[in-house]
Amino acid sequence: MSTESKSGSSRSKVYIALQDNDESRYIIEAIEQDNPEATIIHMPAMVRVEAEGKLVVNRETVEEVMGRDWDIQELHLNLITLGGNVDEDDDCLTLEWNS
Amino acid sequence: MAKKLNIKDKYRLLTRDLDWEFSYQDRSKAFPYEAFEGIKITDWSKWEDPFRLTMDAYWKYQAEKEKKLYAIFDAFQQNNGHLNVSDPRYVNALKLFLTGVSPLEYQAYQGFAHVGRQFGGVGARVACQMQSLDELRHVQTQIHAISHYNKYFDGLQEYSHMHDRVWYLSVPKSFFNDARAAGPFEYMIAIGFSFEYVLTNLLFVPFMSGAAHNGDMATVTFGFSAQSDEARHMTLGLEVIKFLLEQHEDNVPIVQKWIDKWFWRGTRLLTIVAMMMDYMLPNKVMSWQEAWEVYFEEAGGALFKDLARYGITMPKYADIIEKEKEHISHQAWWTFYTHGHAAGFHTWIPTDEELDWLSEKYPNTFDKYYRPRWELAKKLEAKGERFYTSGLPMLCQTCQIPMLFTEMDNPGEISYRDHVHDGERYHFCSDGCHDIFVDEPEKYVQSWLPVHQIFQGNCGGPDVENILSDYYRMNLGADNLDMKGSPDEKRWKQWKGVA
Amino acid sequence: MPVQAITDNYTGQVMDAKANFGGNLIIYFGWDEHLMFCAPKAFPLPPQMTFGDVIDQIMPQAFGQHPEFKDIDWDKAQWTLNREAVSPARDQSLEALGVDHKSCFRLRTPGLTGYKGTGV
Numbered sequence: 001m002s003t004e005s006k007s008g009s010s011r012s013k014v015y016i017a018l019q020d021n022d023e024s025r026y027i028i029e030a031i032e033q034d035n036p037e038a039t040i041i042h043m044p045a046m047v048r049v050e051a052e053g054k055l056v057v058n059r060e061t062v063e064e065v066m067g068r069d070w071d072i073q074e075l076h077l078n079l080i081t082l083g084g085n086v087d088e089d090d091d092c093l094t095l096e097w098n099s
Numbered sequence: 100m101a102k103k104l105n106i107k108d109k110y111r112l113l114t115r116d117l118d119w120e121f122s123y124q125d126r127s128k129a130f131p132y133e134a135f136e137g138i139k140i141t142d143w144s145k146w147e148d149p150f151r152l153t154m155d156a157y158w159k160y161q162a163e164k165e166k167k168l169y170a171i172f173d174a175f176q177q178n179n180g181h182l183n184v185s186d187p188r189y190v191n192a193l194k195l196f197l198t199g200v201s202p203l204e205y206q207a208y209q210g211f212a213h214v215g216r217q218f219g220g221v222g223a224r225v226a227c228q229m230q231s232l233d234e235l236r237h238v239q240t241q242i243h244a245i246s247h248y249n250k251y252f253d254g255l256q257e258y259s260h261m262h263d264r265v266w267y268l269s270v271p272k273s274f275f276n277d278a279r280a281a282g283p284f285e286y287m288i289a290i291g292f293s294f295e296y297v298l299t300n301l302l303f304v305p306f307m308s309g310a311a312h313n314g315d316m317a318t319v320t321f322g323f324s325a326q327s328d329e330a331r332h333m334t335l336g337l338e339v340i341k342f343l344l345e346q347h348e349d350n351v352p353i354v355q356k357w358i359d360k361w362f363w364r365g366t367r368l369l370t371i372v373a374m375m376m377d378y379m380l381p382n383k384v385m386s387w388q389e390a391w392e393v394y395f396e397e398a399g400g401a402l403f404k405d406l407a408r409y410g411i412t413m414p415k416y417a418d419i420i421e422k423e424k425e426h427i428s429h430q431a432w433w434t435f436y437t438h439g440h441a442a443g444f445h446t447w448i449p450t451d452e453e454l455d456w457l458s459e460k461y462p463n464t465f466d467k468y469y470r471p472r473w474e475l476a477k478k479l480e481a482k483g484e485r486f487y488t489s490g491l492p493m494l495c496q497t498c499q500i501p502m503l504f505t506e507m508d509n510p511g512e513i514s515y516r517d518h519v520h521d522g523e524r525y526h527f528c529s530d531g532c533h534d535i536f537v538d539e540p541e542k543y544v545q546s547w548l549p550v551h552q553i554f555q556g557n558c559g560g561p562d563v564e565n566i567l568s569d570y571y572r573m574n575l576g577a578d579n580l581d582m583k584g585s586p587d588e589k590r591w592k593q594w595k596g597v598a
Numbered sequence: 599m600p601v602q603a604i605t606d607n608y609t610g611q612v613m614d615a616k617a618n619f620g621g622n623l624i625i626y627f628g629w630d631e632h633l634m635f636c637a638p639k640a641f642p643l644p645p646q647m648t649f650g651d652v653i654d655q656i657m658p659q660a661f662g663q664h665p666e667f668k669d670i671d672w673d674k675a676q677w678t679l680n681r682e683a684v685s686p687a688r689d690q691s692l693e694a695l696g697v698d699h700k701s702c703f704r705l706r707t708p709g710l711t712g713y714k715g716t717g718v
Contacts, residue, residue, distance in 0.1 A: 131604070132604065135602070135603075135604045136602060281602070282602065282604070285602070433633075433636050434636040434637065437634075437635075437636055467716075468633075468716075468717070471712075471713055471714060471716035471718040472633065472713075472718050474713075475634060475665075475713045475718055486634075486663065488635060488636070488663065489639075489659055489660070489662070489663060490639040490640070490641070490660055491639065491640050492636070492637040492638070492639060492640065493626040493628070493637055493638040493639060493640045493702070494640075501636060501637035502628075502637040502638055503636045503637045505633075511631065511717040512630065512631075513628055513633075513638065515628070515638075515681075515702065515704070517680070517681075517702065521612075523612060523614075523699070523700070524680070524698070524699070524701070526626070526700065526702065539600065539601045540600050540610075541600040541601035541603075541608060541609050541610040542601045542610060543610075544610045544611070544612045544613065545610040545611055545612075545613055546613060547613060548613070548614065550640050551613070551614045551624065551640075554619060554622070554624060554640070554642045555614075555618045555619060556620075
């Protein structure tokens with residue numbers, strides 16, 4: 001683990017990885033819409049989304065893309081892993097580093 | 100019609116409001132393990148669970164996960180999924196997984212059930228209860244998934260017995276025993292934070308993605324299904340550490356010491372995963388070094404940057420850990436290859452293409468230190484003298500791994516450390532393992548070192564063959580030895596119709 | 599504190615005490631620059647064993663599989679015992695050499711630096 005940060009301006013990356021399936025496809029699409037700076041990385045059977053500092057999953061956007069009601073806690077069904085401080089309420093899930 | 104509660108209100112009602120005050124009993128007697136580690140908790144109500152999962156929602160989502168998972172297991176079995184793996188060598192990674200990792204899930208279940216009872220705060224108790232149930236689910240689903248392979252491949256039939264006895268499996272077993280024998284807060288830093296937050300990612304994300312890449316639908320599915328719980332566990336781990344650090348400044352040095360210890364213990368344990376990634380996945384996804392950089396250096400680096408505001412620093416010996424990423428997978432596979440007669444799975448010399456891949460991925464180390472070992476092995480094999488090393492190895496008193504690690508400022512030299520405690524000499528593979536012993540010698544003098552137990556006559560014998568077949572319950576000639584010429588290989592060729 | 603325990607004055611049982619090995623000592627041998635052997639090796643040996651017998655009987659069991667083993671000139675071999683340089687004579691017993699339980703010997707063989715000089 002490197003003890004020096006790469007550059008003063010860049011913030012640490014938060015990330016979320018989802019199983020590569022039909023439901024996740026919509027969730028990823030919604031994440032892309034709401035987090036234009038996020039990077040999407042495809043790996044065998046999984047999709048990893050990372051962004052500097054902060055990443056948000058909004059219920060409303062997912063519902064719109066999916067075309068049905070969607071509970072934010074349904075995310076757990078397709079979630080593989082994440083990194084960052086989590087905050088979850090009825091409308092969104094936020095991942096964030098404070099530094 | 101009653102208004103639907105929002106997540107935060109529901110969480111408050113279904114966790115916090117279930118707690119009660121003690122009117123006629125002494126609280127410290129109800130939670131006797133809470134004080135002896137020196138951790139100071141001033142206000143349990145400050146505990147935050149960001150996922151705010153309540154038991155009713157927990158059962159609902161876990162049931163859905165299970166339904167999906169078992170539908171896939173059914174499909175896998177009905178379609179003879181084992182025939183779709185990339186290469187029969189791959190299955191040996193599953194043998195190591197089932198004997199070495201799945202029993203740890205069971206230990207985690209027991210550990211979280213115990214600490215869940217011991218915490219005075221209800222939020223922590225509920226989170227530990229869920230994690231305990233998750234871990235039980237993980238061991239069960241892993242056994243179910245891999246049971247299909249047990250019908251067709253050797254080496255899986257005695258996983259639980261082997262976990263308790265086989266020499267190299269004392270490494271994962273003793274790791275968890277160490278954590279469970281600690282107090283509840285250390286257990287949470289060991290397993291909930293160090294292990295879950297950084298280290299299990301390396302097993303359950305890149306390795307499982309590798310399982311998919313090698314055609315193993317059952318394993319990737321149980322892996323990712325388990326990991327969907329891990330995302331919650333990681334959040335719990337991070338919450339625990341922030342909570343402890345915010346409760347009292349006296350907690351900071353205690354927590355730092357545990358971080359130093361458990362990151363070191365964890366990286367030593369993951370040596371086996373490094374080897375599985377670099378040598379046991381015939382179709383490669385990424386090298387161990389690459390996985391380490393993404394999930395340990397980058398993810399862990401971000402984490403420690405975030406924790407710096409509490410006065411927490413990078414784990415001790417992070418500089419050594421950074422260098423070792425270019426070495427340990429090679430050192431470990433060579434150890435198992437040369438002890439292939441005493442392993443419960445098959446070993447082999449990497450193919451020429453695989454050796455070239457390793458050279459490309461490890462330009463600083465592979466050709467210089469490790470390729471010559473394989474050249475020698477190939478030469479001996481060609482002469483009909485496949486190399487199985489004689490005798491028994493010297494082990495580290497703390498991690499229990501054979502003394503296979505080398506000095507990072509001179510990677511051609513074995514790293515030796517020792518310490519005399521109470522007139523008795525103890526040996527270690529590293530400064531990290533040495534320091535852990537010196538801090539709590541009365542714990543680690545009790546290490547059940549397989550080699551010494553054999554010499555004491557506690558593992559049957561007298562010959563190594565008797566120990567392997569009777570005490571370890573290995574089917575000699577089927578479970579052990581080289582992949583070449585193994586019954587596994589013969590059956591595979593029959594199924595595939597190749598000579 | 600020798601251990602963080604809920605019980606006062608907790609002490610652990612020493613699992614590998616000398617008395618548990620039926621009169622033998624556990625002794626470790628490592629051969630530097632010969633990583634064909636992934637780790638040093640452990641042997642239970644009687645303290646009265648002479649160093650000559652160690653060379654004649656134990657060393658072939660430990661390292662005889664190495665292609666360079668037959669080329670070792672034992673008169674020129676360099677030894678350390680528990681990190682101190684020693685020059686054992688063939689007729690000296692392990693006990694007389696100062697070997698105690700769980701002692702560690704390291705062997706260096708000048709001129710022999712592993713398979714094709716690679717340290718393997």
